[in-house]
Amino acid sequence: MVRGEAGIGKSALLHHAREQAAAAGFRVEACTGVEAETPFAFAGLHQLCAPLLDGMSALPEPQESALSVAFGLRGGAAPDYFLVGLATLNLLTEAAEERPLLCLIDDAQWLDHASAQVLAFVARRISAERIALLFARREVGEDQIDVFIDLAPEFRLTGLDENDARMLLSEGVHTPLEDDIRDRILAEARGNPLALLELPRSATGWAGGFELPDALSVPRRIEETFRQRSEGLAPDAQMLLLLAAADPTGDADLLWRAVEQLGMRRTDAEPAEASDLLEIGARVQFRHPLVRSAVYRAARPPDRRRAHGALALATDPDVDPDRRTWHRAQSAQGTDEETAQELERSAARTLARGGAAAAAVFLQRAAELTPEPAGRARRALEAAHAKHDAGAFVEAQELATMASTGPLDALQRARIALLRARLAFHRAEGVDAPGMLLDAAETLAPLDASLSRETYLHALDAAMIIGGAGEKRGAADVARAALAAPAPPGPPLPADDLLDGLIVTFTEGYAAGAPAMHRALEAFRARGFDGEAVGQMGSRRWMWLATRSAAGLYDADVGRELAIRNVRLARELGALTTLPGALAALAGVLVLSGELARAGEVAAEGAAITQATGAIPQPFGQLILAAWCGREAETLRLHALRTQGSAAPTDGAAVATAHYALAVLHNGLGNYSAAVAAAVRARQTDEISNSSITMPELVEAAVRAGDRTLAESALAELCMRAEASGTGWALGLAERSRALVSADAAAAEGHYREALDRLRSSGMSGHLARTHLVFGEWLRREGRRQDARAQLRTAHDSLAAMGAQAFAARAARELRATGENPRKRSVQPASSLTAHELQVARLVATGATSREVGAQLFLSPRTIEAHLRSIFRKLGITSRRQLKDLLPG
Helix, strand or coil: CEECCCCCCHHHHHHHHHHHHHHCCCEEEEEECCHHHCCCCCHHHHHHHHHHHHHHHHCCHHHHHHHHHHCCCCCCCCCCHHHHHHHHHHHHHHHHHHCCEEEEEECHHHCCHHHHHHHHHHHHHCCCCCEEEEEEECCCCCCCCCCCCCCCCCEECCCCCHHHHHHHHHHHCCCCCCHHHHHHHHHHHCCCHHHHHHHHHCCCCCHHHCCCCCCCCHHHHHHHHHHHHHHCCCHHHHHHHHHHHHCCCCEHHHHHHHHHHCCCCHHHHHHHHHCCCEEECCEEEECCHHHHHHHHHHCCHHHHHHHHHHHHHHCCCCCCHHHHHHHHHHHCCCCCHHHHHHHHHHHHHHHHCCCHHHHHHHHHHHHHHCCCHHHHHHHHHHHHHHHHHCCCHHHHHHHHHHHCCCCCCHHHHHHHHHHHHHHHHHCCCCCCHHHHHHHHHHHHCCCCHHHHHHHHHHHHHHHHHHCCCCCCCCHHHHHHHHCCCCCCCCCCCHHHHHHHHHHHHHHHCHHHHHHHHHHHHHHHHHHCCCHHHCCCCCHHHHHHHHHHHHHHCCCHHHHHHHHHHHHHHHHHHCCCCCHHHHHHHHHHHHHHCCCHHHHHHHHHHHHHHHHHHCCCCCCHHHHHHHHHHCCHHHHHHHHHHHHCCCCCCCECHHHHHHHHHHHHHHHHHCCHHHHHHHHHHHHCECCHHHHHHHHHHHHHHHHHHCCHHHHHHHHHHHHHHHHHHCCHHHHHHHHHHHHHHCCCHHHHHHHHHHHHHHHHHHCCHHHHHHHHHHHHHHHHHCCCHHHHHHHHHHHHHHHHHHCCHHHHHHHHHHHHHCCCCCCCCCCCHHHHCCHHHHHHHHHHHCCCCHHHHHHHHCCCHHHHHHHHHHHHHHHCCCCHHHHHHHCCC
């Protein structure tokens, strides 16, 4: 990534790279961002990939389909940006098989949003491929979203030093310059090469060096010189320059057709070319992008409209209807309902290709052209929702304000309220979001029952995630209000059942809500992914909430199944925006079941995808995993990140998860007072999954810390939940906790043995191993050393094998206290592999090809092969068959 101001030499470096790479045998493809192209989704990406599209047939069908839809080559459902990214990665990889490939992306600051996201993703996933990407871009303003942030390595271009600047000025200016003018140019240019070449060509402003100084930046000063040079041309030559500036495609044939539309001649281009401002060959190229902006900015509005009108007439409506519509919209003066309707149709086509940001631009312009106030408000509202979906929250708020001027009907007003509530939810803290969502849900109730119910569910979820303290509305408040939710307009969908179950849980209590929650989870399990359940109350959107609810109900089987299916569906759809969250949920489920190695693989994949997509990290799976593994420094670091600035008496989900992890860590390390403090904080949450899984941690910590009152209080809550849940996991934890609290030896032993039976049948091997540990500790204190050894030996071996090192060390200490040294665990072959390598190895061991593994992990086959070479070297093997023997399944 080469960064720097306009004219500093970025394009020159890219040109040098092109020449060097071509000489070295590289294939070179390029694209250039154009400011006027930003409304067109995937325009920059299509420019880069167009010469490579013959290779699309080698892509897996979902990837080929996604790329074809994105480029408008076929119709279909809007693809996820990052499935398009994987398709692009593999398309480039295929092209690089013959010879290395260099991709040059100039003026990346002007790429359309979709292209920028895809290319940033591709850049971060490049590994073993014979591909180099070289970006050049200007510095980003504070109000711009930088999708290329942390794209390394980065090189910032600065100005030439004084000696080199003088040399360039002397070589570039062939007429004598007075010393004071020369010094003034050097001072103004500040080492900018383009400024050094262009400022001396300004016709005015340097008279004797006595003119008044101005405050223009160097790029603006250069742009001003280009403006002055263009204004010195004949009117028809100026109009030809404006036509070229208004058309971002650089299509020379289109330019000549537009020239004919205005009754001009091709010879009018000669003065413009002679001025060295542009060159017209097979394509139209400006000397520098600043020429384009200078010409366009300087043009009078009537001339701009005339130029766009000519370009609209010159654009084939069958080949490029959206660009024709855009030019027509820019040529309109005042309002124009017919053009506004065309823009709306263009927005629909763009949205179908996955271009939410581009669709919002079309809709916004449609609103501006709409003569009738109600229609203007409607289109502004649709544009606002499109901006929200594209992540442009500030612009969405501005368009919502525009729409609110109305007139609006009741449903439209409710949708504005809903949009503002969703925007509040995305803000830092978002403390007012639950209440705003609740108000929107109440307003929507008589207008759109399905959307109202979804908004009530969103409000409940927001209350659990954010927490309920002070001005916030907690989950119980939202649930009481949600009792007024309308009935489903048709047969209840799984999310309808989940809403009803949560309402009962928070209004009548856990025990009363458990049957309804079980029914909701079974609904998700039975048909959470069928075609009927993907509408407004679609199950996929709420699958992560259902997975968390399963943990709150101690339903290990359903929680695991939903988590796995959610990840699988996200992979199949290429939904990398939602996959990291699904992977974090799956990692948490795997940790709770004691599968720490697999949880590490899943968490590592989620972290890698988050980095590749530039999304906000979701380290919940990593945090819980670090705690169970006893990695103190990592747990404390991640805990600090999640709890920074939180002092609310009722915590949200993120903070409660962090405190739960800290309680597990300190229980493993034997720091029981610290574990009590963390567990008490984790318990104070409306989020039922965290409050449920924290309860046994609190009982164990309180017993060991000598706080019997707190232990008995937590035990009573845990036993109530276990009886209501009825699952083996819940009943096993309750029995173990009864044993820890019990003062009667016979009763305690019975509870421990019952706990082992329950947890063994539930498949929760992590808690099973920890039950062997606390049972062994109790037996040793009872003086039954031989019996204690058997339990502690099992605990140590199990905990060490799964990677729960702090708990394993605790078991080892207890075992030594009985007079027996723990067995040293033999080193497993796979222990030398990273979590990511282990994941690749497991998938390959199932018989999957490199292409299949790459498609699942959003990597190219070549990267998978590189991982395999490293895996084979570390394991001392040479074939996939040997890998299957080492890592079955």
